[in-house]
Amino acid sequence: MQKKQTQESCPRTSDKRSDSQLQLEGVFVDLDPRIQRAVAAEGYVSPTPIQEQCIPHLLEGRDLLGSAQTGTGKTAAFSLPLLERLATRSRRPAKGTPRALIMAPTRELAAQIGESIRTYGRFLSISHTVVFGGVNQFSQVKALNRGVDVLVATPGRLLDLMGQGHIHLEQVEVFILDEVDRMLDMGFLPDIKRVLQKVPTDRQTLFFSATLPPKMVTLAHSMVRDPVRVTITPDKPAVESIDQKVLFVGKKNKDALLVSLLKEQGVGKVLVFTQMKHAANKVTEKLAAAGIRGAAIHGNKSQSARTRALDGFRSGRIRVLVATDVAARGLDVDDITHVINYDLPMEAETYVHRIGRTARAGADGDAISFCCAEDRSFLRDIEKLLGQPVPAQMEHAYHCNDSFHSTLPAPKNFGRGRSGRPRNRSNAARPSHRRPRRRR
Ligand code: AMP
Numbered sequence: 503m504q505k506k507q508t509q510e511s512c513p514r515t516s517d518k519r520s521d522s523q524l525q526l527e528g529v530f531v532d533l534d535p536r537i538q539r540a541v542a543a544e545g546y547v548s549p550t551p552i553q554e555q556c557i558p559h560l561l562e563g564r565d566l567l568g569s570a571q572t573g574t575g576k577t578a579a580f581s582l583p584l585l586e587r588l589a590t591r592s593r594r595p596a597k598g599t600p601r602a603l604i605m606a607p608t609r610e611l612a613a614q615i616g617e618s619i620r621t622y623g624r625f626l627s628i629s630h631t632v633v634f635g636g637v638n639q640f641s642q643v644k645a646l647n648r649g650v651d652v653l654v655a656t657p658g659r660l661l662d663l664m665g666q667g668h669i670h671l672e673q674v675e676v677f678i679l680d681e682v683d684r685m686l687d688m689g690f691l692p693d694i695k696r697v698l699q700k701v702p703t704d705r706q707t708l709f710f711s712a713t714l715p716p717k718m719v720t721l722a723h724s725m726v727r728d729p730v731r732v733t734i735t736p737d738k739p740a741v742e743s744i745d746q747k748v749l750f751v752g753k754k755n756k757d758a759l760l761v762s763l764l765k766e767q768g769v770g771k772v773l774v775f776t777q778m779k780h781a782a783n784k785v786t787e788k789l790a791a792a793g794i795r796g797a798a799i800h801g802n803k804s805q806s807a808r809t810r811a812l813d814g815f816r817s818g819r820i821r822v823l824v825a826t827d828v829a830a831r832g833l834d835v836d837d838i839t840h841v842i843n844y845d846l847p848m849e850a851e852t853y854v855h856r857i858g859r860t861a862r863a864g865a866d867g868d869a870i871s872f873c874c875a876e877d878r879s880f881l882r883d884i885e886k887l888l889g890q891p892v893p894a895q896m897e898h899a900y901h902c903n904d905s906f907h908s909t910l911p912a913p914k915n916f917g918r919g920r921s922g923r924p925r926n927r928s929n930a931a932r933p934s935h936r937r938p939r940r941r942r
Pocket of ligand 1: 551572
């Protein structure tokens, strides 16, 4: 399992050199010198296709309807011109009255966008804050009261704080909706519509979604005016740049197989997916017992534990992150060498989302899936979606012929709640302001 030579589609210097040594290219040179400095300090040289296509129009104040996935450089595509606009028409924001609102489906994505705003705006005096549910609102309200230029928010907490009078949207000049398809999947459409009623009609609107089926375009057109349309198909579809393998294994041997893979050469930063939260915990314990530093993230973990785990994973202090699908949404970590599906997902599309966590920004990556007898039907669905079989690796110490030959249908109620809805779409995905509050 040797890691392949990475192939960069976003040219990026290998180290973060002093920005004075770097020469920026393309639309980057039209940006405010302070933003250029921040971009150069990140090691970027030339804009990605989405940046090349969006930035000039956004600098002119046009609305935008964009179809692009994470990993394309989308966050900088909207953050850089936003910062430029706010910096050149600088004015002090009043208490709780942001000049720009960015809505994102999950707290992880919202936090990542906030981080990008901080990074690209580090030489400007632009303030920002991120609000999301699942944590005490005290520090969020305190930040809002100081006045922020940019507010990044998940829908539930945004409406909560608006309802309590901590956020007022009448000064919003730029309204950005990121990953709208996921927000709709998570049932946030009514929330988006409520927010829309509060933002001024005279604004710049950016609407981003991984896919833009006709229904989504209709929704988008109720929000944007004469938008520029940008569609970015990654150079190589994610799955084609990923070396995929399936290993047939008995359920009881999954832990041992995982540990043996993690000890192989060339296996660096690894994201492991489990179907259930308790499995994520159990796997992490098994790794610890084998002397492998791992951490679990899932919906039952406190926000601070999730942030700690993610920071540790990003910095390399934690080599293996074990996650459920909901917790991993929007997760953006650059140098994941392997995605391991400890459990195959019930939905084939989820498989594509999962394995796309490796091979970010044009690099190659490996995706290894464990398949036990009960998972066989999930594998069939995945192969149907991909239009090709996932290559099987039979030579390994825990190969299980029964799993390989299994014709079992999907287990009844596998990973589903009583309602029959997949569990990973219930609690964690429900807008937080509607969730009954439980004492911890
Ligand atoms: P995003 O699609 O916004 O999640 O970005 C994916 C990754 O690409 C992030 O880690 C960015 O830091 C990186 N990136 C964004 N723009 C560039 C660029 N112009 N050159 C190199 N890397 C970039």
